[in-house]
Amino acid sequence: MKNLFSYASLVALLAACSGPSQQEKAQAAADTPADTVPTAATAVELPVPYATESATKRSKVIGWPAGRTPVVPAGFTITEFAGDFNSPRWTYVTPNGDVLVAESNTVPTDTKKRIAAALKLDTSKSLKSTSANRITLLRDTNKDGKPDVRETFLADLNQPLGMLVLGNYFYVANTDALLRYAYQPGQTKITGPGQKILALPAGGYNNHWTRNLLASADGSKIYISVGSGSNVGENGMDKEVRRANILEINPDGSGERVYAAGLRNPVGMDWAPGTTTLWTAVNERDELGDELVPDYLTSVQQGAFYGWPYAYFGAHEDPRRKGEQPALVKKSVVPDVALGPHTASLGLAFYDQKTFPAKYQNGAFIGQHGSWNRSSFSGYKVVFVPFSNGRPAGKTEDFVTGFIANEDSKEVYGRPVGVTVLPDGAMLVADDAGNKVWRVSAAVAGG
Numbered sequence: 001m002k003n004l005f006s007y008a009s010l011v012a013l014l015a016a017c018s019g020p021s022q023q024e025k026a027q028a029a030a031d032t033p034a035d036t037v038p039t040a041a042t043a044v045e046l047p048v049p050y051a052t053e054s055a056t057k058r059s060k061v062i063g064w065p066a067g068r069t070p071v072v073p074a075g076f077t078i079t080e081f082a083g084d085f086n087s088p089r090w091t092y093v094t095p096n097g098d099v100l101v102a103e104s105n106t107v108p109t110d111t112k113k114r115i116a117a118a119l120k121l122d123t124s125k126s127l128k129s130t131s132a133n134r135i136t137l138l139r140d141t142n143k144d145g146k147p148d149v150r151e152t153f154l155a156d157l158n159q160p161l162g163m164l165v166l167g168n169y170f171y172v173a174n175t176d177a178l179l180r181y182a183y184q185p186g187q188t189k190i191t192g193p194g195q196k197i198l199a200l201p202a203g204g205y206n207n208h209w210t211r212n213l214l215a216s217a218d219g220s221k222i223y224i225s226v227g228s229g230s231n232v233g234e235n236g237m238d239k240e241v242r243r244a245n246i247l248e249i250n251p252d253g254s255g256e257r258v259y260a261a262g263l264r265n266p267v268g269m270d271w272a273p274g275t276t277t278l279w280t281a282v283n284e285r286d287e288l289g290d291e292l293v294p295d296y297l298t299s300v301q302q303g304a305f306y307g308w309p310y311a312y313f314g315a316h317e318d319p320r321r322k323g324e325q326p327a328l329v330k331k332s333v334v335p336d337v338a339l340g341p342h343t344a345s346l347g348l349a350f351y352d353q354k355t356f357p358a359k360y361q362n363g364a365f366i367g368q369h370g371s372w373n374r375s376s377f378s379g380y381k382v383v384f385v386p387f388s389n390g391r392p393a394g395k396t397e398d399f400v401t402g403f404i405a406n407e408d409s410k411e412v413y414g415r416p417v418g419v420t421v422l423p424d425g426a427m428l429v430a431d432d433a434g435n436k437v438w439r440v441s442a443a444v445a446g447g
Contacts, residue, residue: 044294044313044338046291046292046294046313046316047289047291047292049288049289049292049318049319050288050289050319051289051290051291051292052289052290052291052375053289053290054286054287054288054289054373055290055373055374055375056372056373057372057374057375057376057377057410058122058123058124058372058410059123059124059370059377059380059404059410059411059412059415060123060124060409060410060411060412061123061124061125061411061412061413061414061415061433061434062405062411062412062413063413063414063434063435064413064414064434064436065413068413069402069438070400070401070402070403070413070414070416070429070431070438071400071401071402072399072400072440073399075357075442075443076440076441076442076443077440077441077442077443078400078438078439078440078441079145079146079438079439079441080436080437080438080439081099081138081145081146081147081428081436081437081438081439082101082138082146082147082150082436082437083435083436083437084435085101085103085132085136085435085436085437086103086105086132086435087103087104087105087125087128087131087132087432087433087435088101088102088103088136088430088431088432088435088436088437089102089103089104089105089161089210089417089418089430089432090102090161090162090163090210090212090347090417090418090430091418091420091428091430091437092162092163092164092420093420093421093422093423094165094185095165095185096185096186097139097140097422097423098137098138098139098186098188099137099138099139099140099147099420099422099428099437100135100136100137100138100153100163101135101136101137101138101430101437102135102160102161102162102163102172103131103132103133103134103135103136104131104132104133104134104157104159104160104161105125105126105128105131105132105159105432106126106127106128106131106209107127107128107129107130107131107159107209108127108129109203113127114129117129123410124372124415124433125415125432125433131159133155133156133157133158133159133160134152134153134154134155134156134157134160135152135153135154135155135157135160135163135172136150136151136152136153137149137150137151137152137153137188137189138150138437139188143424145426145439145441149188151188151189152189153188153189153190154170154172154181154189154190157172157174157179158174158175158176158177159174159175159209159210160172160173160174160175161173161175161210161211161212161267162210162211162212162213162214162224162225163213164213164214164215164222165183165185166215166219166222166251167219167251168182168183168184169181169182169183169251170182170183170190171213171222172194172213173200173211173212173213173224174200174211175200175202175209175210175211176199176200176201176202177196177198177199177200178196178197178198178200178211178213178222178224178249178253179194179195179196179197180194180195180197181193181194181195197252197253198224198249198253198256200224200226200242201226201229201241201242201243203229204227204228204229204230204243208227208228208229208265209227210225210227210267210346211224211225211226212224212225212266212267212268212269214269214270214271214278215251217271217276219251220250220251221248221249221250221251222248222249222250222251223246223247223248223259223269223278224246224247224248224249225246225263225266225267225269225280226242226243226244226245226246226247226266227243227244227264227265227266227267227283228240228243228244228264228265228308228309229243230309231285231286231287232285232287232308232309232318232320232321233308233309233321234320237309240309242258244261244262244263244264244265244308244309245258245259245260245261245263246258246259246260246263246266246269246278246280246300247259259278259300259302259303260300260301260302260303260304260305260306261304261305261306262304262305262306262307262308262310262311262328262332262333263280263282263300263306263308264282264283264284264285264308264309265282265283265284266280266281266282266283267280267281267282267283267346267347267348268280268281268345268346268347268348268349268366268367268418268419269300269348270348270349270350270364271350272299272350272362272364272387272390273350273351273352273362273390274362274390275390277299277300277390278299278300279297279298279299279300279348279350279364280297280298280300280348281295281296281297281339281345281346281347281348281366282295282296282297282298282306282335282345283295283344283345283346283371284296284312284341285308285309285312285318286342286371286373287373288318288319290341290342290374290375290376291341292312292341293312293313293341294313294338294339294340294341295338295339295340295341295342295343295344295345295368296313296335296336296337296338296339296345297335297336297337297339297345297348297364297366297385297392298333298335298336298337299336301333304333305328305331305332305333306332306333306335307328307329307332307333309321310324310325310328310329310332311328311329311332312332313334313335313338314332314333314334314335315329315330315332317329336391336392337385337392337396339366339368339383339396340368340378340379341374341378342371342372342373342374342378342379343368343369343370343371343378343379344368344369344370344371344378344379345366345367345368345369345379346367346368346369346417346418347365347366347367347368347369347382347416347417347418347419347429347430348364348365348366348367348419349364349365349419349420349421349427350362350363350364350365350387350421351363351364351365351421351427352421353421353422353423353424353425354425355424355425355426355441355442356425356427356442357442359386360384360386362387362388362390363384363385363386363387364384364385364387364392365382365383365384365399365419365421365427366382366383366384366385366419367382367416367417367418367419367429367430368380368381368382368383368416369415369416369417369432370403370412370415376407377404377407377412380401380403380404380412380415380416381398381399381400381401381403381416382398382399382400382401382416382419382429383396383397383398383399384396384397384398384399385397400416400429400438400440403415403416403431403434412433413434414431414432414433414434414435414436415431415432415433415434416429416430416431416438417430417431417432418430422439425441425442426439426440426441427439427440427441428440
């Protein structure tokens with residue numbers, strides 16, 4: 001069958017329906033001054049909106065050739081922990097040390113994207129007609145760094161991502177609901193029925209279907225990340241109820257409140273070691289140019305507003321929402337660490353073990369999936385942000401690289417997403433496009 005559409009043409013059609021005109025771009029650039037926004041780790045110079053044209057550059061995933069792996073710094077080793085998955089997007093370690101892998105992906109809901117998925121026109125492997133919708137259990141019984149038990153832990157889900165063991169329950173965040181199941185440590189599969197304890201808003205822009213979970217230290221609260229249903233509220237804010245937020249609930253699903261708002265697509269969440277401060281990695285908005293808007297890592301202040309959709313990186317008003325909510329623009333919190341524009345910063349894990357060298361201990365690792373809205377590739381790596389006394393303490397550094405095969409031909413081997421620290425001090429990197437989970441270990445234990 002001859003393809004009647006190309007994925008690029010479908011994207012162009014969609015963009016033509018919602019993008020600003022050249023006159024609107026010029027006016028926005030004239031109205032918006034350049035600024036320099038200091039963060040705790042670096043100083044970030046932000047250009048005016050539309051200083052460059054909004055670009056589209058989608059990767060072509062070619063998979064990992066035999067013998068090739070991602071690249072890690074000297075003193076570290078990276079190996080394949082497990083492979084042969086179907087979009088392994090997120091990992092979680094149970095209290096007894098089992099590794100759970102959520103296999104799920106974007107499933108298009110509109111006609112054009114369904115056609116693209118059916119014809120396999122999306123070479124970046126973000127769009128697929130179906131999702132595996134399962135959680136796989138891996139167990140390394142002999143502690144050799146390779147699992148020797150592999151079981152389907154839970155199946156027939158709906159785009160699962162976040163996982164959590166709390167008390168005698170296992171929780172999983174589907175795109176549209178939070179479920180919990182009876183659970184005992186060591187069991188290799190869930191056999192009992194699940195209970196839906198909270199409905200979640202589903203559908204939306206690109207990959208904002210993911211719902212992550214994190215428990216408070218005392219287990220009294222669960223935090224749920226819910227991304228926006230649009231790029232910048234273009235479908236109306238009545239469609240964004242309970243979205244672009246981190247929600248807080250009790251373990252039984254009651255007592256819901258918005259813990260923090262204005263976070264376009266918060267996915268990774270974690271607690272900074274030795275503190276009670278929640279941090280999140282946020283995937284920011286598109287179509288303001290190559291250098292806007294930086295994705296970011298930020299501490300999350302209870303009750304705070306982080307700008308979306310009216311402002312970005314503090315009180316920088318988005319020209320597409322000009323004059324709508326000046327009070328919210330003014331109160332928008334400046335994030336702590338800029339992670340680069342269009343990196344798709346999604347994964348987050350603080351290093352709370354001791355086997356990595358001292359400089360990495362208590363610091364943050366961020367999985368950057370790579371985005372489409374830049375003329376050159378951004379992301380496609382895991383980066384590290386050093387911390388001291390619970391605060392960012394240095395420049396962001398590349399840590400796991402080598403995912404890009406050839407930028408000129410747009411080829412990549414895989415795309416990193418979730419990052420998880422293991423009890424033995426190694427770190428896992430979920431590669432949903434390469435269908436592998438990688439294990440990073442230190443050659444010599446740190447101190």
